[in-house]
Amino acid sequence: MTKQVQDAYIVAATRTPIGKAPRGMFKNVRPDDLLVRVLQNAVAQVPNLDPKLIEDAIIGCSFPEAEQGMNMARNAVVLAGLPNTIGGVTINRYCASGITAVAMAADRIRVGEADVMIAGGAESMSMVPMMGHHPSINGAVFKDENVGLAYGMGLTAEKVANQWKVSREEQDAFSLESHRRAIAAQQAGEFADEMTSVEIIERFPNLATGEIDIKSRTVSLDEGPRGDSSIEGLAKLKPVFAAKGSVTAGNSSQTSDGAGALIVVSEKILKQFNLTPLARFVSFSVRGVPPEIMGIGPKEAIPAACRAAGITQDQIDWFELNEAFAAQSLAVVKDLGLDPAKVNPMGGAIALGHPLGATGAIRSATVIHALRRKNLKYGMVTMCVGAGMGAAGIFERV
Template identity: 70%
Template sequence: MSQQIQDAYIVAASRTPIGRSHRGAFRHTRPDDLLVAAMRGALAQVPTLDPKAIEDAIIGCAMPEGPQGLNMARVAALLAGLPNSVGGITVNRFCASGLSAIQMAADRIRVGEADVMIAGGAESMSLVPMSGNTPSFNPTIFERDEHLGIAYGMGLTAEKVATQWKVSREAQDAFALASHQKALAAQAAGEFSDEITPVEVIERTPDLDTGEVRTRTRTVTLDEGPRVDTSLAGLARLKAVFAARGSVTAGNSSQTSDGAGALILASDKAVRQFGLTPLARFVSFASRGVPPEIMGIGPIEAIPAALRSAGLSLADLDWIELNEAFAAQSLAVIDSVGLDAARVNPLGGAIALGHPLGATGAIRAATIVHALRRRQLKYGMLTMCVGTGQGAAGIFERA
């Protein structure tokens, strides 16, 4: 017997500030603790919701090992104070892990298997490096040229995109500068205040004279990535780091970062039962594969698929969060798909704000749903490229 698909609504969306990896505020903070903060922030937005109604927590993580291993979703759910009845599963689609977690949670609601879910992502690139602590590639990858791209570093794939799509160094640097300028303006205007949950950090420093350990507590409220001293001249001085005569630099690439995000999704039944106010409806999702060596163009395939599933066109999109893994691939996607650049990353992107891998999908989803509500816009889309050659896109509608 066929069952009607029901709507899945985002009723809360919270994220931590994004910290610079290795030298930022969260360099010693466990990712599950960041996730706990994001979960508690989301729960605080829905005080009338009975936590016992949450059926499962689905959390994305790109490198689920070390301090973000051992099923971080379940551990964080318990540490956040959720009852034992709330399950947890950690999922991995590299950079789209957080978005895929939201999609999976929404699908559970849409097919009638759940009424309330929590979804999100967390990543500490300070504690777990980009390829993990002990990367181990399948040897078969190196036996045939068509599989070699799986082992390419992300920067090298960006260089290949820049070459194939003829994206100049000057265009990449200008895009990077704009990302910082937009992010700084957004911070000054308080654009992120609705979505950010401040995180308290305890810093301990040994006093060699007294033998005591000094303790200092501070509260992190802003993303650490945006830099007021960014300029075209400064970006132009940076050397290419992935190819000898390349154009991709640290300045026009996303920042390695630490952070977490969490969203609460609910069915119409739960919305009415607990008196919740929906922020947005989850409309559609699509993922597509592309050649691994040019993984950055993944959104070129995923965006049209997500639009078809939603019955929408590019003209319907009021807000587009395109994850800025690299300026080269961002510009290639914008040009190839025909995105309205004025609607892409209005508050800056990962080049300025940071890209904590598996958390980014949840973080940028929080930005979208609050921005749509705040500015009274209708449709927003989140899209990103994914390591090993994938693209993902999700569409949200203001409720």
């Protein structure tokens, strides 16, 4: 029996602040605890909705091991105090894990297999480093035809910069603007609607008393944006991936910790519980590109997502283009002719941070709330993905 296609709506979208890794504010906070926090807040945002109707939680994570292993999704559901009837699955599409989780949750609803789903992502790069603790690479990736899979992310950014002729000066200017926009957005309170504050509890030995002192603080701002960033300072940084390259720590995304969560429902649930949707999930696309130039992936995924939505690229009012590197972001902007004013209006990963598998869910929360504040119609989350992919998802304000 063929199920009727129906729309999927976002009724809650939230995220933690993003901490700097490996020595930032969340260095001792487990990623599953960050996920628990956003799950609880997302559910609290729709008090009219019976949590027992949630069927499954799909959670993205780029390196699902150690503190974020053992099916973190299901564990977090239980630890969050949600009904035991809710399932959980942890998925991995590297940097696009979070947006893929949203798309998968929406698909379950759109084909009529579920009416309420949780989607999200969590990642601690402080606790689980890039490549994980015990990487084991298939030797076949070092063969000539596959060697692009063995390239580090920074080297792929250098190749994109060379092929698309993105200069060091352009990259540093893009980086500075990312910090400027992020600082301005923080000062204007633009992130408040999407943010779930996190209480950090720290324990210190008191040598005088022999006891443990406990201190707590609540954080509600991203840790990465720098008001003291300057062109002069960025220009002094040396390339880190190629001796005569242009990609530096200053024009690359920050390693980070964070989590995000969304609740996705059918139209039937909207009416039954009198819920106000934040947005409709419109379309999603993934496309592959040569692994050695993985950063250009969004240039293939963006047009595909627009075609699937039946709209043109010019109709997108807000692009959350994940800034893995300034080089690849600028290459995508140039290649597709994107309006720079529409791309990351509140800064991107260079300033705000990039907690890998969580980023897609985090930036989904950003664009959904931005569309409502600014009275815009269509927003997109898009990013390049390791091993040579691009992903893009479109949301519509309703």
